[in-house]
Every structure is written in C-alpha cells, then in structure tokens.
Amino acid sequence: MKCLNSDELKIAETTLYAHLPKSIKVYGFVFAINRGKPHTLEVLVDKWPAFTTIIARPDPNNNRAKDFMKKVTLYSTDEEVMRRMLTVENAIDWSTYFLIGGCDVRHSPMLEEIAASRGVKMKGFSLVHLMISDPSNLPELISSDLETRVSVLNESHADVVNKTWKFGGDDKGYRNILNLISHFPTCCITDENNQPVSWLLLYDYCAIGMLYTLPEHRGKGYAKTLVTTMAKKLHSQGYPVYCFIEECNQLSYKLFTNLGFTEDGSYRAAWYEFIC
Numbered sequence: 001m002k003c004l005n006s007d008e009l010k011i012a013e014t015t016l017y018a019h020l021p022k023s024i025k026v027y028g029f030v031f032a033i034n035r036g037k038p039h040t041l042e043v044l045v046d047k048w049p050a051f052t053t054i055i056a057r058p059d060p061n062n063n064r065a066k067d068f069m070k071k072v073t074l075y076s077t078d079e080e081v082m083r084r085m086l087t088v089e090n091a092i093d094w095s096t097y098f099l100i101g102g103c104d105v106r107h108s109p110m111l112e113e114i115a116a117s118r119g120v121k122m123k124g125f126s127l128v129h130l131m132i133s134d135p136s137n138l139p140e141l142i143s144s145d146l147e148t149r150v151s152v153l154n155e156s157h158a159d160v161v162n163k164t165w166k167f168g169g170d171d172k173g174y175r176n177i178l179n180l181i182s183h184f185p186t187c188c189i190t191d192e193n194n195q196p197v198s199w200l201l202l203y204d205y206c207a208i209g210m211l212y213t214l215p216e217h218r219g220k221g222y223a224k225t226l227v228t229t230m231a232k233k234l235h236s237q238g239y240p241v242y243c244f245i246e247e248c249n250q251l252s253y254k255l256f257t258n259l260g261f262t263e264d265g266s267y268r269a270a271w272y273e274f275i276c
Contacts, residue, residue, distance in 0.1 A: 001089050004043045010034055011049060019075070021132055021264050024242055025102030026075045028205035029056045031240060037183050039204065040064050041071075044091055052078040055091050058098070069172060070098040073205065079110060086114055094118040094276065101271045102128070102205070102244060108270065115274055126246050126271040129253055129263050133231045133241035137260025139224075146189065146225045153186040157196050164212050180204065185233055187226045191217075198222035200230050208234075208243040211252070227259055244269060 004012055013034055016027040026043075033039050042059040045051035053076035072092055076082040085091040092098070100111070108124065115122040141147055153161070158178040162168040168177060180186070180201050188199040198213035200223075208230060213222050234241045243261070245252045 001044050001046060001085060001091060002048050004045060004048075006034075008048065009043060012043065012045070012051075012054065015049075015051070016054070016075070019077070020240070021130055021242070022104060022267050023054075023075045024130065024132075024240060025073045025205055025207075025269070026054055026056055028203075028207060028240055028242075029073060031206055032184075032204055037204065038064070038179060044085070046078075046081050046085055052076060053082045053085055055085065057092060060093075069167075069176070070096060072098050072100045073102060074100065074107075075104075076107075079107065082107070083110055083114070086111075087117075094120050094274070096276060098274050099271065100274065102130075102207075102269045103272060105268045105270045108272075111272065119276070121275045123273040123275065124270055125273060128244040128246050128269050128271070130267055130269050131243050131245055131253075131256045131261040131263050133235070133259075133261050135232070135235040135241075137262075138228055138231055139259060141225060141228055146221060147229070149189050150187055150225065150229050151190055153181045153188050153196060153199055153201070155181055157181065157188070157199070160196065161199060161201070161210065161212070165210055177201070177210075185230065185237070185239075187230045187233070189222050189226065198226060200226040202230075202234075202239075206234075206239055206242075208241070223255060224259065227256065231259070 009030055013030045016023040016030060040059055040062045041056045044055045046053045055074045057072050058070045112122050155178060158174055158181055161177050162174045165173060184202040186201050188196040191197050197217040201210040203209045211223055231241050
C-alpha cells in the first residue's frame with residue numbers, strides 16, 4: 001500500500017474523474033482535500049500511479065479525527081485487490097466503530113465476510129440513489145422574491161441545523177456541521193429576523209445534503225430554490241454536483257428528479273456501519 005502525498009492526490013483526482021460516477025464519493029473527498037478543505041483523512045492506494053483500489057480512512061496521526069465520526073470510503077476496479085488491502089494489509093482498523101458510506105453494493109458480500117472473520121458486526125442501514133446534476137437541465141427560478149432571500153449559513157446557525165439533522169443532535173454532530181458551515185458552500189432562506197427557515201449544506205465529500213425546511217414554512221418552493229441555487233453555484237466553481245438520496249425517501253427523489261438530476265441505473269450505493 002501507499003499513502004498519497006499532496007502532489008499525488010492531485011493526480012489521483014484526475015484518475016478518479018475518469019471513473020465517475022462510480023468513484024464519486026472518493027473523488028469528492030479528494031477534490032475537497034486538494035482545495036485545502038480541513039479533513040481528518042489519509043488516502044491509500046494499492047500501487048502507484050496505476051492504482052486499482054483507493055481507500056480514504058481516518059488519519060491516526062490527525063488529532064482532530066476524534067472529534068468526528070470515523071468514516072471510510074473506498075473505490076476499486078479489482079475486488080480481489082481490495083480484499084487483500086482490507087485483510088492482509090489491514091487498510092482498515094477493524095477494532096473501532098466506523099462507517100463506510102456510498103459504497104458500491106456489489107462489495108457487500110466481501111465486506112460482510114471480512115467483518116465476520118474479524119468478529120465485527122456489519123449493519124447495512126441505507127440504500128441510496130446517486131443523483132447527478134447536469135447544469136443544462138437546471139430550471140430557471142421564477143420567484144425573484146425568493147432569490148433575494150437566499151443567503152448563506154453562519155456559525156450561529158450550527159445548533160438549529162444539528163437539532164434537525166437525522167445523524168446529529170450530539171456534540172460530534174454539532175462540530176461536524178460547524179466545520180461544514182465554516183469551510184463549504186451553504187444556502188439558506190431566512191425569515192424577517194434573519195433566522196434560517198430552510199437550508200442546504202455540502203458534506204465534506206462535496207455531496208449536497210441536509211436539505212431541511214421548518215414544518216411551518218413548507219410548501220413555498222424553498223427547497224426547489226435552494227437546490228437550484230446551490231447546484232448553479234457549485235457548477236460555476238467546478239465542484240462535482242451530486243447527492244445521495246435514500247431509496248425510501250421518495251419525496252426527495254421526486255424533487256431532485258424534477259430539478260434535472262439523473263442517476264446511473266447500473267450503480268447502486270449503500271451505507272454500512274461496522275461495530276466491534
């Protein structure tokens with residue numbers, strides 16, 4: 001295995017780009033790292049430069065890593081190489097809780113087999129649609145009034161976002177959201193007191209997420225406005241423009257489809273927890 005340095009990560013980004021959309025989760029992390037976004041990861045490959053497998057994992061030497069959920073992301077064109085990295089070469093620390101997100105479901109049997117051999121419980125809790133935006137498909141916003149009310153979140157808004165995020169509500173969730181608000185693009189619509197009533201963030205792997213509107217403000221077109229505004233902003237800044245939507249969330253799936261997002265029907269992704 002090889003841990004990539006900053007120059008090599010730039011080359012890896014170009015290689016991963018050629019394998020989109022299946023490589024998009026790792027690509028998003030590498031894209032953010034290459035643009036100076038704070039992170040707690042290190043990126044490994046099986047060989048260099050012609051790698052077949054790439055894994056982003058928590059950096060054991062990063063003191064900030066303990067403040068965030070331990071996340072692992074991987075992409076491979078050769079499952080046997082991935083198997084070797086996860087077993088013989090111990091690319092993942094199986095002795096602690098971690099999360100693998102946006103993983104190609106075809107790797108599920110292999111991951112389950114390895115986890116069982118290590119005495120680790122693997123819990124699959126989310127199957128998702130990978131939705132990707134083409135700028136030519138984005139609709140024009142009709143309401144100029146709503147456009148003028150779109151602004152960005154600031155650090156004082158982290159608490160309200162954390163309370164409504166399904167994976168938040170605790171101190172780690174708060175720190176995670178504070179990091180995203182401070183370093184990644186956000187959009188929100190505020191009320192007459194300049195408090196957010198609807199918002200949208202970007203995860204640290206550059207996927208659109210955490211779309212939420214307070215119940216008393218729903219049905220006003222806020223979500224459509226925010227998604228369209230964010231997508232246009234990201235396209236203009238060179239970001240990948242995509243999101244993961246849980247397969248059970250038909251409301252969000254319909255919203256993003258109506259806004260021109262499409263999915264690759266040959267690719268299915270999932271989130272897995274590993275509990276030692």
